[in-house]
Amino acid sequence: xxxxxxxxxxxxxxxxxxxxxxxxxxxxxxxxxxxxxxxxxxxxxxxxxxxxxxxxxxxxxxxxxxxxxxxxxxxxxxxxxxxxxxxxxxxxxxxxxxxxxxxxxxxxxxx
DNA sequence: ACCATGACGGTGT
DNA sequence: GACACCGCCATGG
Numbered sequence: 001x002x003x004x005x006x007x008x009x010x011x012x013x014x015x016x017x018x019x020x021x022x023x024x025x026x027x028x029x030x031x032x033x034x035x036x037x038x039x040x041x042x043x044x045x046x047x048x049x050x051x052x053x054x055x056x057x058x059x060x061x062x063x064x065x066x067x068x069x070x071x072x073x074x075x076x077x078x079x080x081x082x083x084x085x086x087x088x089x090x091x092x093x094x095x096x097x098x099x100x101x102x103x104x105x106x107x108x109x110x111x
Numbered sequence: 112a113c114c115a116t117g118a119c120g121g122t123g124t
Numbered sequence: 125g126a127c128a129c130c131g132c133c134a135t136g137g
Contacts, residue, residue, distance in 0.1 A: 001134090028119055038120095039132055045118035046134075062119060064125090069118035094125095 009035055013047050016105045020059040023086045024103035025095060027063045034105035045069070058082040065098030 001009075012035035020026055028048075029041040037043075048057045049072060058079045062068045070093060073079040080090045089096040 006134090029121095032119085040134085041119040042117065042133065043119095048118055057118085060118075063121085067118090072118060 009037055009040065009043070010047055012036070013044055014051070014055055016109075017048075017055045017057065017060060019105070019108060020056055020103055022056075022059075023088060023101075025059040025061055025065075025083070025088060025101050026103045026105060027061060029063050030102075030105055031060065034109050048072075059103075061095060065095040065101070067093050067095070 013031055016026075016031050016034055027041075028044040029038070031044045032038055032041040044060070045068075048060055048069065051057055057069070058073065060069070067079050067083075067090065070076065070079045073082070080093075083090055083095070088101055095101050
């Protein structure tokens with residue numbers, strides 16, 4: 001994977017994240033798959049860590065609905081606040097009704 | 112080149 | 125759902 005290819009992947013990732021509707025959330029893996037690189041879920045997480053807050057990174061969690069990035073939003077509990085402010089319920093660091101809240105990029109991309 | 116480290120994921124128990 | 129394992133792959137020491 002060369003530089004331009006990686007840049008293209010990053011762009012697709014960001015484009016996908018800004019599409020996530022408020023009150024919904026998706027996973028690192030789902031984003032990687034939608035971008036065409038199913039094995040790069042870890043990279044999606046890395047990109048989120050590098051992003052500037054202009055994108056709704058709090059709507060990205062792991063495949064089980066756990067807020068694995070909770071410690072990366074400045075104050076502990078910040079990610080949870082952002083989600084609950086949109087109506088997403090969080091219990092023990094995990095999104096409740098994950099299957100309902102989950103938003104699959106693949107169902108929105110192709111169109 | 113070797114090794115450890117993750118905002119990860121799938122499978123089995 | 126919780127836990128343990130193993131596979132994955134870019135990064136940094």
